[in-house]
Every structure is written in structure tokens, then in C-alpha cells.
Amino acid sequence: xxxxxxxxxDVIAIDLPGFGRSPSLPxxxxxxxxxxxxxxxxxxxxxGIGDYHVAGYSLGARVAIQLADSDRVRxxxxxxxxxxxxxxxxxxxxxxxxxxxxxxxxxxxxxxxxPAGRALFxxxxxxxxxxxxxxxxxxxxxxxxxxxxxxATNWASLFDMPTHLHxxxxxxxxxxxxxxxxxxxxISRYVGLIPRAKLIFLPGLNHVPMxxxxxxxxxxxxxxxxxxxxxxxxxxxxx
Numbered sequence: 001x002x003x004x005x006x007x008x009x010d011v012i013a014i015d016l017p018g019f020g021r022s023p024s025l026p027x028x029x030x031x032x033x034x035x036x037x038x039x040x041x042x043x044x045x046x047x048g049i050g051d052y053h054v055a056g057y058s059l060g061a062r063v064a065i066q067l068a069d070s071d072r073v074r075x076x077x078x079x080x081x082x083x084x085x086x087x088x089x090x091x092x093x094x095x096x097x098x099x100x101x102x103x104x105x106x107x108x109x110x111x112x113x114x115p116a117g118r119a120l121f122x123x124x125x126x127x128x129x130x131x132x133x134x135x136x137x138x139x140x141x142x143x144x145x146x147x148x149x150x151x152a153t154n155w156a157s158l159f160d161m162p163t164h165l166h167x168x169x170x171x172x173x174x175x176x177x178x179x180x181x182x183x184x185x186x187i188s189r190y191v192g193l194i195p196r197a198k199l200i201f202l203p204g205l206n207h208v209p210m211x212x213x214x215x216x217x218x219x220x221x222x223x224x225x226x227x228x229x230x231x232x233x234x235x236x237x238x239x
Contacts, residue, residue, distance in 0.1 A: 001214035008222060012047065014040055016060060018149020031153040032160045033059075033083065037066035053225060057210065058082055058183070059157065065190070068168045075228045076172040077221055080180055080207050083162055084189040090158050093182055097154045100124065104144040125207040127179055132211060165193035172197040173224040175217060177205030198224070 005011050017039045018024035018031065029035050040063060044052065053075045056064030061081035068076040085093060103121055121141055122129035132140070144150075172194050176187040178201050191197040200220055202209045210217040 001210050001218045004215065004218035005221065009053070009225070012044070012049070012052075014043055016040070016063065016149075016153075018153065019147045020143060024149045024152075031149055031156050033062050033066040033157075033162065034160075036063045036153075037069075040067060041070070053077070053229065055079070055221065056081075058207065059153065062157075062162070065162060065165070065168070065194075068170055068172070069164050073170055075170050075225065076168065077175070077224065078172065078190065079175045079209060079217070080177065080183045081174065081186065081190060082157060082183060083160070084186040089185060094154060094158045096182060097150075101144065101150055101154075104141055108142055108145040125182075127177070127204055127206040127212045129211075165190065166195070168194045168196075170196065171224075171228040173220070174199045175202060175209060175220055176200075177202045177207060177209045177212070179204055180207040180209075182207050 002011055002013060015022035016036055025031055025035060025039060036059075051072050051074055054064045054067050054073050055077035056062070057079040059082050061078035062083040064076055064078055065081060065083070067073055082093065100121075107121055121144075122132060122137060126132070129137075174187055174191055174197055176184055176199065178184065187199060191199045202213065202216070205212045
């Protein structure tokens with residue numbers, strides 16, 4: 001999907017602090033969306049990026065929504081965003097993430113001789129998990145098991161809610177798979193609170209639609225950006 005986007009935009013893919021290859025936030029700094037967004041903004045500042053479009057998925061979408069509080073953001077794309085759950089939904093999501101982490105930690109050490117477990121793990125968030133290359137699937141499982149900021153971020157997300165949605169003036173696109181058991185109920189709340197938000201449902205797709213249908217998701221993103229962006233290349237910060 002990034003290749004499709006990079007044909008028209010300068011794409012900067014950033015790992016959230018404590019995930020992938022990014023170091024965690026300092027121990028005294030809670031990994032709330034506001035603090036994660038500040039870390040992403042600092043990274044972009046270090047790269048010399050001025051105005052940019054921002055896209056994110058799940059927690060990354062919640063952070064992208066936080067970044068849209070800045071007038072440097074030209075437009076917002078949020079895929080399966082977290083953050084507007086009811087107390088019951090938040091608790092369900094927290095428990096699901098704890099369980100997912102436990103499964104990943106149990107499977108990662110035996111992945112070499114039990115690769116089927118990898119497919120079972122991915123099936124919880126993807127409609128078509130068999131499309132993922134084995135090496136990529138193994139890396140996803142390992143990252144899920146090893147990310148140092150996982151527990152702290154999951155705990156912070158249980159209580160962290162956005163309060164600035166009505167002030168977001170940029171055009172915004174929300175993409176949501178209809179088979180997503182985690183975030184689907186939250187999407188209409190975001191769209192109802194952000195003035196220029198547009199929602200597209202993705203039939204049959206799960207929590208990670210860019211894995212299930214990368215070409216389709218890229219098409220929706222590029223169509224939206226073509227409508228709202230000035231002519232010429234610009235930066236697209238994505239997570």
C-alpha cells in the first residue's frame with residue numbers, strides 16, 4: 001500500500017514510541033495520545049517537515065486525530081480509530097489487547113515449528129490473514145510480543161479520550177471495516193463530532209483493512225487526497 005501512496009506523495013512511516021524500532025517515551029511520560037502525538041511531531045520537526053497530511057490506523061489513527069489539532073495538518077485519514085469507546089467497550093478492548101498480547105508471547109517462542117499459530121493469531125484482526133507473506137507475519141507476531149510500551153499504552157488508552165474533535169477543521173476521511181469487532185461502533189461517533197469528516201465502510205474487512213485489501217484502501221486514500229490536496233507532491237505522515 002505504501003508503494004501506491006509513494007507514487008504521488010512523500011510517505012513518512014513512523015513507529016509509535018515503544019513499538020517497532022522507536023524507543024519508548026521516558027518512564028515519567030504516560031503514553032497518552034497527546035504525548036504520543038508530541039513525539040511524532042518532534043520526529044517530523046527533526047526531518048524538517050512543515051505542513052503535512054496525516055494518516056493512522058487503530059491507536060495510530062487516534063494519534064493522527066490528536067495531531068489534527070495542529071494547523072500544520074492539511075488533512076486527516078483515520079483507519080479503524082480507537083478512542084471513543086463507552087466504558088464497557090473500553091474495558092472489552094483492554095481485555096482483548098491483554099489477551100492478544102498473551103497469545104503472541106506464547107506463540108512467538110514456538111513460531112519456528114508451529115507456524116499455524118501465527119495464522120490463528122492474525123485471523124482475529126484480519127479477514128484474509130493468508131495474504132500476508134510468512135516473513136511479514138512472523139515479524140508482526142514478534143513485534144506484538146516484544147513491544148516494550150504495549151502494557152503502558154494499553155492502560156493509558158483505557159482512560160484517554162479526545163476532547164478537541166469539534167475544533168478539527170481539516171477535511172477528514174474515516175475508513176472502517178464492517179467485520180471489525182473492536183472499533184466499528186466508535187466510528188460514527190467520530191464522524192458526528194468532526195465537522196468535515198467523511199466515512200467509508202469497507203464491506204467484509206476486519207480491523208486491519210490495509211492488510212485485507214491494500215489496493216482498495218490506497219485507492220480510497222488517494223481519491224480523498226486528490227480531492228483535498230493542492231497539486232504537487234507533499235508529505236504524508238502515516239502510522
